[in-house]
Amino acid sequence: xxxxxxxxxxxxxxxxxxxxxxxxxxxxxxxxxxxxxxxxxxxxxxxxxxxxxxxxxxxxxxxxxxxxxxxxxxxxxxxxxxxxxxxxxxxxxxxxxxxxxxxxxxxxxxxxxxxxxxxxxxxxxxxxxxxxxxxxxxxxxxxxxxxxxxxxxxxxxxxxxxxxxxxxxxxxxxxxxxxxxxxxxxxxxxxxxxxxxxxxxxxxxxxxxxxxxxxxxxxxxxxxxxxxxxxxxxxxxxxxxxxxxxxxxxxxxxxxxxxxxxxxxxxxxxxxxxxxxxxxxxxxxxxxxxxxxxxxxxxx
Amino acid sequence: xxxxxxxxxxxxxxxxxxxxxxxxxxxxxxxxxxxxxxxxxxxxxxxxxxxxxxxxxxxxxxxxxxxxxxxxxxxxxxxxxxxxxxxxxxxxxxxxxxxxxxxxxxxxxxxxxxxxxxxxxxxxxxxxxxxxxxxxxxxxxxxxxxxxxxxxxxxxxxxxxxxxxxxxxxxxxxxxxxxxxxxxxxxxxxxxxxxxxxxxxxxxxxxxxxxxxxxxxxxxxxxxxxxxxxxxxxxxxxxxxxxxxxxxxxxxxxxxxxxxxxxxxxxxxxxxxxxxxxxxxxxxxxxxxxxxxxxxxxxx
Numbered sequence: 001x002x003x004x005x006x007x008x009x010x011x012x013x014x015x016x017x018x019x020x021x022x023x024x025x026x027x028x029x030x031x032x033x034x035x036x037x038x039x040x041x042x043x044x045x046x047x048x049x050x051x052x053x054x055x056x057x058x059x060x061x062x063x064x065x066x067x068x069x070x071x072x073x074x075x076x077x078x079x080x081x082x083x084x085x086x087x088x089x090x091x092x093x094x095x096x097x098x099x100x101x102x103x104x105x106x107x108x109x110x111x112x113x114x115x116x117x118x119x120x121x122x123x124x125x126x127x128x129x130x131x132x133x134x135x136x137x138x139x140x141x142x143x144x145x146x147x148x149x150x151x152x153x154x155x156x157x158x159x160x161x162x163x164x165x166x167x168x169x170x171x172x173x174x175x176x177x178x179x180x181x182x183x184x185x186x187x188x189x190x191x192x193x194x195x196x197x198x199x200x201x202x203x204x205x206x207x208x209x210x211x212x213x214x215x216x217x218x219x220x221x222x223x224x225x226x227x228x229x230x231x232x233x234x235x236x237x238x239x240x241x242x243x244x245x246x247x248x249x250x251x252x253x254x255x256x257x258x259x260x261x262x263x264x265x266x267x268x269x270x271x272x273x274x275x276x277x278x279x280x281x282x283x284x285x286x287x288x289x290x291x292x293x294x295x296x297x298x299x300x
Numbered sequence: 301x302x303x304x305x306x307x308x309x310x311x312x313x314x315x316x317x318x319x320x321x322x323x324x325x326x327x328x329x330x331x332x333x334x335x336x337x338x339x340x341x342x343x344x345x346x347x348x349x350x351x352x353x354x355x356x357x358x359x360x361x362x363x364x365x366x367x368x369x370x371x372x373x374x375x376x377x378x379x380x381x382x383x384x385x386x387x388x389x390x391x392x393x394x395x396x397x398x399x400x401x402x403x404x405x406x407x408x409x410x411x412x413x414x415x416x417x418x419x420x421x422x423x424x425x426x427x428x429x430x431x432x433x434x435x436x437x438x439x440x441x442x443x444x445x446x447x448x449x450x451x452x453x454x455x456x457x458x459x460x461x462x463x464x465x466x467x468x469x470x471x472x473x474x475x476x477x478x479x480x481x482x483x484x485x486x487x488x489x490x491x492x493x494x495x496x497x498x499x500x501x502x503x504x505x506x507x508x509x510x511x512x513x514x515x516x517x518x519x520x521x522x523x524x525x526x527x528x529x530x531x532x533x534x535x536x537x538x539x540x541x542x543x544x545x546x547x548x549x550x551x552x553x554x555x556x557x558x559x560x561x562x563x564x565x566x567x568x569x570x571x572x573x574x575x576x577x578x579x580x581x582x583x584x585x586x587x588x589x590x591x592x593x594x595x596x597x598x599x600x
Contacts, residue, residue: 032574032575034575048574048575050573050574057572057574059574169553169559169562170559232569236566239539239543239570239572240543240563243539243540243543243544244543244544244553253469253544259469259470260574260575262469263540263572264574266536266572267572268571268572268573269532269569269570269571269572270536270539270569270570270571270572271568271569271570272357272539272563272566272567272568272569272570273350273568274332274348274350274357274359274560274564275332275334275348275560
């Protein structure tokens, strides 16, 4: 049997490894660390870097919280049970260079004291400019990580990410997706609890190699002030998604989590320009054409 | 009896008057106008100016929409009726100069074909730097407009604005408030329908004198790049309020309104800085101390 404290401890170890690698990769900024306690129970360790070489603003948060579940969440989880435990890592990195994509990773474990429990998580990427070759490599990498655990996962979780990271009011996806999964149990995965946990850790451990690959070329590309402005505009869509739709943000707001940790995902600077229309056939227009569901990036 | 088409026509006339005055006041930018149709019924006229002398981004929207009400809205309005009509003006102005406050005004009329109907609206101000003297003058002006129609309004609607424009997850008000009212009927106002409509128009017509007064001195004040940065940071809270809490934004998103019109309220540029703490006794810290409910600005 898995023990929730052991899961939390192993997640925290993954946070440490990721933060060490990210500082090396950035080469300038260091993480500012906040250890916080939640009034209702538990707490976390938030690490955020700002104004780095590579990363304009990025957070790698760990938390392990417990206590009473608010009514709104109980309703959405379809349970009457009050006592919950939730642990996870959440990462969002906003780069300086508009050619480098925004990346998001989350692994999490949730349980109630009546035995209900599950794993959730995923990795997804939001390019300001979609580079199809990089998008394919990214998805192939995710497919390989998934296949090492369960052959059905990539196809299923890629479609789930397309549906989840969708900005309905804009009729556009947040980015090129990735994988998203939730409420994984032995019943719906054909894996043991230990097997699902191994998969969860593999996603966590794949973060650094995946991100290194995404930034290797792009971080050195030159960009114009107009391209930086486009990055600000794309970031505003990221902000809209997180504030209007994101379940993790809602869960954090409704369970009175530490607000600066919950909203560390927000972009350092974002622009809302009224009625902006990219020029036909521009890099910006081509990117918009690729922000839709159902693109088979692996098969490209 | 009031006629909904006559209400809409008179609101549109107020939009015209306000836009003419705002162009004169700005002195540089002109409004870009979009006339749009809503698939489900009705439409609107959106007017937005960007990069003016005074106004960095501002919108003055009129709409008159009708059709079937989505289930989520029916539930929140506690009605089974399907057919609705809604008309109103909505204004948000984001100034260049951080000493000039953001202003918001809305007047609206809603009715269902079963006879349920009401007026709503208000004016509120979000300074990047609270100037107590200006806040008092603003509230005194609102009180005078209210008193000309119904002596009980100002106190009631001022408290309503304090409660409505509250960013729960930040434990701060969006700004210094103003007045907010909703679902006004003869039963809860001791005014006739015509009297409530007159009050609604008086709020609309008070917008220009109130705004002129707020900008007269402040638009000429010098500001530093650090103060501009603070403005970006305060705007991010405005974005959070509108995307997480604002009923008008939710109504627009759920009734498939024109997205660029609904989100014209979003700031032209906004910053999220992690864990920012203003220096003690700074202008920024003093402003934060005044972003709370229950301040008696009129009595100051």
